[in-house]
Amino acid sequence: MRPINGMIPFPKILCLGLLTSVGFLGCEKAKQIKVYTIPTEPAPPASWGFASPSGPEKARFTITDTNGTASVSMTVLQGDGGGLLENVNRWRGQLGLEKLEEKALADVANPVKGLSKEARMIDITGISQRTQIESRLVGVIVTSKELTWFYKLMGSPLVVEEAKEGFLDYLPQWR
Amino acid sequence: MALAMKDNPLFKFFSSLRLTVVLLALSLIIIFFGTMAQEPMGLNIAVDRYFKSWFVDQVAMEAGVIKTAQLFGFQWPPVTPEQILGDRGWPVFPGGYLVGTLLLLNLLTAHYARFELSAKKAGIFLTHIGIITLLLGQLFTDILQVESFVSMERGDRRNYSISFDDNELVFMHPMKGGSNRVVSIPEQMLKNKTSTEHPELKELKIETERYWVNAKPMTADQLIDLDGETQKELRNKVLEQVYGLINTRITRMEEYLRENTNAERRTELTGLKAIFIEQRAKEVELRQVADLLGRVGEMEMGIYGYQQTDSKIIFNDSGVRNLIVKIRSYDDQGTISSLFKVAVKDRFIEGSLDEFNRYADDFLEKIKEYPGGAGENMVKNTRSLSERIKVKAKQHYIDSTQGKLGNFYRFVRPLSPVFDQNDRNLPAALIKVSKGGKELGKWLVTCSSDFQQSLEVDGETWKIILRPQRNYLDFNLSLVDLKWEKYQGTEIPKNFQSRVIVEDEEESRTVDIYMNNPLRKGGQTFYQYQMNQNQLGATAQTVLQVVKNPSWLTAYIGCLIVALGLIYQFLYHLVGFARKRRKAAV
Structure with a gap:
């Protein structure tokens, strides 16, 4: 077979363009201010102060006012996390209350507006076994197919009363 | 031409x-x-x-x-x-x-x-074109590829990945229709102390007063802890001197027993040496050191026949005694430091430097009224502690005037920058915000906390946060489960696997991500990168590496061209060879 031609035309323009583009791209770009729009991100109520999560908790806040203090926490466990009855009784135990039977559960665990139909809330008051002072606990348990979320607002009854509405409003967005 | x-x-x-x-x-x-x-x-x-x-x-x-x-x-x-x-x-x-x-x-x-292009060499030409494509592809990948990561625990949902290195100061305000407008200021501008104004910031002017490339915000009691760390280091240095002297004494006794054989004493000395080595390796209290000195002294009396009051015995050695006094002084200061911590804990929020100094002075006065009376040494140690703490406070105090973080953390400790791939610097800055020439306040911003602070101006609420730079995705990722399998009987990882739910307007599907099985979506590839354990040792967190590479096809195209060139070249020679053989056969 004969050669097609003796020489390939030198691709000057291609080569020049290539080198120029490499040069431009190689220069470090100064970082600029960026502006963009995102869907609203869930934010806790303004009165909640930050605190370090403890143990398996994923988030923790504190609420302090002239009536005392309360804490808000969120924990996620795999599966049913031990089940609704077990966890309700665990929380009742923290306030020194007696354990409930399965059949009594429906009377104290109520659905929560804005959450899935499986979500249940309890609102109990007793003596905190840790601090030995009167405390109120609003706890919400949300189960999905593979995970269970536990949200807990606990502390001075007056502070809990004040914070309860904001707590429940924040839950649907708090993951 | x-x-x-x-x-x-x-x-x-x-x-x-x-x-x-x-x-x-x-x-x-x-x-x-x-x-x-x-x-x-x-x-x-x-x-x-x-x-x-x-x-x-x-x-x-x-x-x-x-x-x-x-x-x-x-x-x-x-x-x-x-x-x-x-x-x-x-x-x-x-x-x-x-x-x-x-x-x-x-x-x-x-x-x-x-090079001459001919049918004979067309394959080689094609192969070279393929190699050039690969080289250029690599170059463009180098320049255009963006890597980030998504870190999730079970139950987390994310619509963003975060940069491995870059951070951003975000000013965010709500818009109508349930969205937020985000103004992202690169950390570099804070570092360069560039004054920032932008039309989207609506006349807000942001200036960096102070910047730390890596820092730890501290409360007043953490500042006292910082002093405690320094004192502890000094204590340990003195303790090492004491141990050095004990070691010399034990060695001398060993040498003596080598020349003056005494099997019983030798066994006792070996036991004492074992106790010394064990004690040296762990953190001990002063009374344990004193106990060890007593044992060494008794052993010396037993071996050399010294008397109880003899200065040749280690616990009568004035040099050792001075060192022990020093350790006792450090320990006393540790106790005083703990009391001081309790005195300021949770009580020094929003406090000024002058107030903190007053706390330190008041504490000194209170120590003098210590139940049972404060000894001269205790007062001296407290005065020394109080002065040191005041120096440290002046060094680390930040005069933020707004924001919950700055109210809570009144001090910032600069840390050495880290360069290890698995570490991340946590920068902090003190920023001054003004509008129309009027100062609105100074905020402490730090990557150490994901707490969003608020700024209210002219009826509008801005959220402020310094955080790792985010790249928002067009979909949500939720982590359902993760697996960390090891080869039986070893700690060698066999399989890292994350089960995620991918949700957007069009679909919701469950995907398992593991080695060689990444998730590809929206022009990005999500690879299984790391698994992290929590303090209890349970697998708690997965990290997915996110790679966005607009020139990812060049590698495939380059390889294809190289393969075509090689096949052509091979076939060309094969056909030529076959023809020659046929001609020869004829």
């Missing part, structure tokens, strides 16, 4: 084989020192300053050369973090981009000068 160009000296230079050899040699040097520099500078900085630069700067080259020299036994001091992040100095060596570009030019000119 073409021949005239080939005679051009510049063309000859660029197409010469000598240049190829020189450039390849330079590549080797860059790769070698660039690799060495990764230890002191960290992977990313070394890659940027050796390979993704036109020239290697003086500091980067020093880092590589010094590390190499250290490997050969030279005790040269390493390049400090401050040098690495400071002035880079002069360019001293060709960088990766320069050598790569020249190599490409060399390849193209050499091709033009020497």
Whole structure:
């Protein structure tokens, strides 16, 4: 077979363009201010102060006012996390209350507006076994197919009363 | 025309084989020192300053050369973090981009000068085109690829990935229709103390008063802890001196027993030495040290026949006694420090430096009223502690006037920058915000907390946060489950696997991500990267590496062209060979 031609035309323009583009791209770009729009991100109520999560908790806040203090926490466990009855009784135990039977559960665990139909809330008051002072606990348990979320607002009854509405409003967005 | 160009000296230079050899040699040097520099500078900085630069700067080259020299036994001091992040100095060596570009030019000119396109060589030509495509593809990947990561625990949902290195100061305000407008200011602008104004910030002006590349915000009690750490280090140094003396005494007794054989004493001394070695390896209280000294003294009396009051016995040695007094003083200060911590804990929120100093002075007065009376030493130690704490407070105090973080953390401790790939610097800054010439306040912002602070101005609420830079996704990822399997009986990972739910307007599907099975969506690839354990040792967190590479196809195209070229070349020769054989047979 004969050669097609003796020489390939030198691709000057291609080569020049290539080198120029490499040069431009190689220069470090100064970082600029960026502006963009995102869907609203869930934010806790303004009165909640930050605190370090403890143990398996994923988030923790504190609420302090002239009536005392309360804490808000969120924990996620795999599966049913031990089940609704077990966890309700665990929380009742923290306030020194007696354990409930399965059949009594429906009377104290109520659905929560804005959450899935499986979500249940309890609102109990007793003596905190840790601090030995009167405390109120609003706890919400949300189960999905593979995970269970536990949200807990606990502390001075007056502070809990004040914070309860904001707590429940924040839950649907708090993951 | 073409021949005239080939005679051009510049063309000859660029197409010469000598240049190829020189450039390849330079590549080797860059790769070698660039690799060495990764230890002191960290992977990313070394890659940027050796390979993704036109020239290697003086500091980067020093880092590589010094590390190499250290490997050969030279005790040269390493390049400090401050040098690495400071002035880079002069360019001293060709960088990766320069050598790569020249190599490409060399390849193209050499091709033009020497290569003839014929059917016989078309396969080789095609193969070279494929290699050039691969080289360019790699270059464009280098320049255009963006890597980030998503870190999730079970139950987390994310619609963003975050940068491995970059941080952003975000000013965010709500808009109608349930969305937020985000103004992202690069950390670099805080670092350079650039005054920031932007139309989207609506006349807000942001200035950096102070900036720390890596820092830990502290409360008042953490500041006292910081002093405690220093005192503890000093205590341990004195303790080491005491141990050094004990060691000398034990060695001397061993030598004595070697010359004056006494099997019973030797067994006792061996037991004492074992106790000494064990004690030296762990943290001990003063009474345990005193107990050990007593045992050594008793052993000396037993072996040498010294008397109880003899100064030759270690616990009567005035040098040792002075050291013990020093340790007792450090321990007393530790106790006082704990009391001081309790005194200021949770009580020094929003406090000024003057108030803190008053706390320190008041504490000194209160110590004097200590139940049972404070001894002279206790008052002296408290005064010393109080003065030290005041110096530290002045050094680390930040005068933020707004925001919950600055109210809570009144002090900032600068930390050395980290360069390890698995570590991350947590920068902090004190920013001043003003509008229309009126100062609105100073906020402490820090990557150590994901708490969003508020700024209210003219009826509008802004959220402020310094955080790792986010790249928002067009979909949500939720982590359902993760697996960390190990080979039986070992700690060697066998399988990292994350089960995620991918949700957007069009679909909701469950995907398992594991090695060689990434998730590809929205022009991005999500690879299984790391698994992290919590404090209890349970697998708690997965990290997915997110790679966005617009030029990812070039690698496939390049390989295809190379394969076609090789196949063509092979078939061309095969056919020619077959023809020859057929002719020969005829």
